Amino acid sequence: MGRNRTYFRTGDRLTDVPPRHRSAAGLITALAGAYERGWQPADIMHVTRRALGTRTAPTAAAALLFEARASQTEALAPQDWRMQLSRIADAEPDAARFAEGLPARCEPDDFATALDAVDWQIGVREWVDLTALWLEFPRLNRLCEPPSAWPDVRVQHHAPDAKATDHRALSRIRRLLAKAEATEFVEEAETLTAKAQDLMTRYAISAALLDSVDNNGVDPVSLAVRSHRIHLDNPYVREKVHLLTAIGEANRVRTVWFDRFAIATVVGSPVDLEQVDLLFTSLLVQATRAMHAAGADERGTSRTGAFRKAFLFGFAVRIGQRLKETDSRATAEAAVDANVRIDDLLPVLAMRSAAVDAEFDRLFPATRASVSRSVDADGWFAGQSAADRASVAAGERRITR
Incomplete structure (x- = not known):
C-alpha cells in the first residue's frame, strides 16, 4: 500500500x-x-x-x-x-x-x-x-x-534496464568525450569524438538490436522504452532543442519541448537514450566551439545574436542529416560483423521505432510541431559548414570492447 x-x-x-x-x-x-x-x-x-x-x-x-x-x-x-x-x-x-x-x-x-x-x-x-x-x-x-x-x-x-546497459562501455565513451571537450585542439577533439562515435554506434546496435535478433525479437528488454528529461540553459535554448531533436531523430528517439520551463523530454530505448545524451553533450560543445571560432568579419556580423542562432540552427539540421547517414552505414557494418543479415535486422529497428512512437503518443497525446523562423543566411551556411567538419563518423582505427 x-x-x-x-x-x-x-x-x-x-x-x-x-x-x-x-x-x-x-x-x-x-x-x-x-x-x-x-x-x-x-x-x-x-x-x-x-x-x-x-x-x-x-x-x-x-x-x-x-x-x-x-x-x-x-x-x-x-x-x-x-x-x-x-x-x-x-x-x-x-x-x-x-x-x-x-x-x-x-x-x-x-x-x-x-x-x-x-x-x-x-x-x-x-x-x-x-x-x-x-x-x-x-x-x-x-x-x-x-x-x-x-x-x-x-x-x-531497477530490473528492466539491467541487461540493456553496459556500464563499462558507457564509461569508456564518456572518458573519450570528456577528453574531446577538454582539449583546445580541434583535430584532437575530432579524433576523440570519432572514436567515441564508433564505439557508441556498435555498442547500441550489438547490445540492443542484435541481442533482440538472437531472441527472435521477443525479448522484452530489447523493446523496453524509457523517458527522461533534459534541462537546457540560456543562451540560444531553442537552437539547442533543434540540435537535440536532430540527434534524437537519427537514433530512434522522440523529443518534446516544454518551452515555459526549458525542459525537453526524450523517449526511446535505454541504449538509444544514453547515446543521444552523450552525443548531444559532445556535439553541443563542438558547435559552441565552432561558433566562437568563426570569429568576426570586418563588419562584426558573426558576433550578433541572429548570426549565432542561425549558426546553431544550420549546424543542427546538417548534423541530423549526417547522423542518419552514419546510422545506416553503421547498421550495415554491424550486421556484417555479427554475421546477421540486414533483412533480419531492419524489422527489429522498425519494431523498436514503433514501440517508441506508441509510448510517445501515450505520454504526449497532444503535441504540435515547432515552426522554424527566418534566419541569418551567413550564420546558417557557416553552421552547415561547421557541421560538415564535426566528427560523427567512425575513425580509421576501429574501437572494440
Whole structure:
C-alpha cells in the first residue's frame, strides 16, 4: 500500500509553532505536492534556478535532501531519482553537509529545527518565493510512479534496464568525450569524438538490436522504452532543442519541448537514450566551439545574436542529416560483423521505432510541431559548414570492447 505524503497537519497545531517553522512546513509540503504532480528533483532545481536565480539554490537543495532523508528515498526511490539527488548534493556542498548531519530517521516537520541547528540564514522572502514557485508548478507527464506509490512499484524500477546497459562501455565513451571537450585542439577533439562515435554506434546496435535478433525479437528488454528529461540553459535554448531533436531523430528517439520551463523530454530505448545524451553533450560543445571560432568579419556580423542562432540552427539540421547517414552505414557494418543479415535486422529497428512512437503518443497525446523562423543566411551556411567538419563518423582505427 502506498504511503500518504501529506506531511503537515493543518489547523490548530500550526498556530502553536513559530512562523519560521510554519514556513518550513509549507515548503516541504509544496515540494511533496510537486513530486506527486510529476516533477522530479532535477526538474525542481532547474526551474528554481531559472525563476529565482542562484540565491535560493542552496535552500532549495537543502529542502530536497532533507525530504529525501525524511521519506526514506534511499530505500524506495528509483535509481534515476537517487542519482538526481546525488548530483544536486555535488552541486550544492553546503546543502550536502547539512543533509549528512541529519539523523538516520527524522520527521518532515523537523526541517526548520535542523536548519536552526546549523545556523542556516534564510530570509522570509526566500521562504515565500520558493514555496509560491513550487506550489504553482503545473502537472507534468509522469515519467515514473510518484513517491506515494513507491512501495508498490520499487521492485520494478531497477530490473528492466539491467541487461540493456553496459556500464563499462558507457564509461569508456564518456572518458573519450570528456577528453574531446577538454582539449583546445580541434583535430584532437575530432579524433576523440570519432572514436567515441564508433564505439557508441556498435555498442547500441550489438547490445540492443542484435541481442533482440538472437531472441527472435521477443525479448522484452530489447523493446523496453524509457523517458527522461533534459534541462537546457540560456543562451540560444531553442537552437539547442533543434540540435537535440536532430540527434534524437537519427537514433530512434522522440523529443518534446516544454518551452515555459526549458525542459525537453526524450523517449526511446535505454541504449538509444544514453547515446543521444552523450552525443548531444559532445556535439553541443563542438558547435559552441565552432561558433566562437568563426570569429568576426570586418563588419562584426558573426558576433550578433541572429548570426549565432542561425549558426546553431544550420549546424543542427546538417548534423541530423549526417547522423542518419552514419546510422545506416553503421547498421550495415554491424550486421556484417555479427554475421546477421540486414533483412533480419531492419524489422527489429522498425519494431523498436514503433514501440517508441506508441509510448510517445501515450505520454504526449497532444503535441504540435515547432515552426522554424527566418534566419541569418551567413550564420546558417557557416553552421552547415561547421557541421560538415564535426566528427560523427567512425575513425580509421576501429574501437572494440
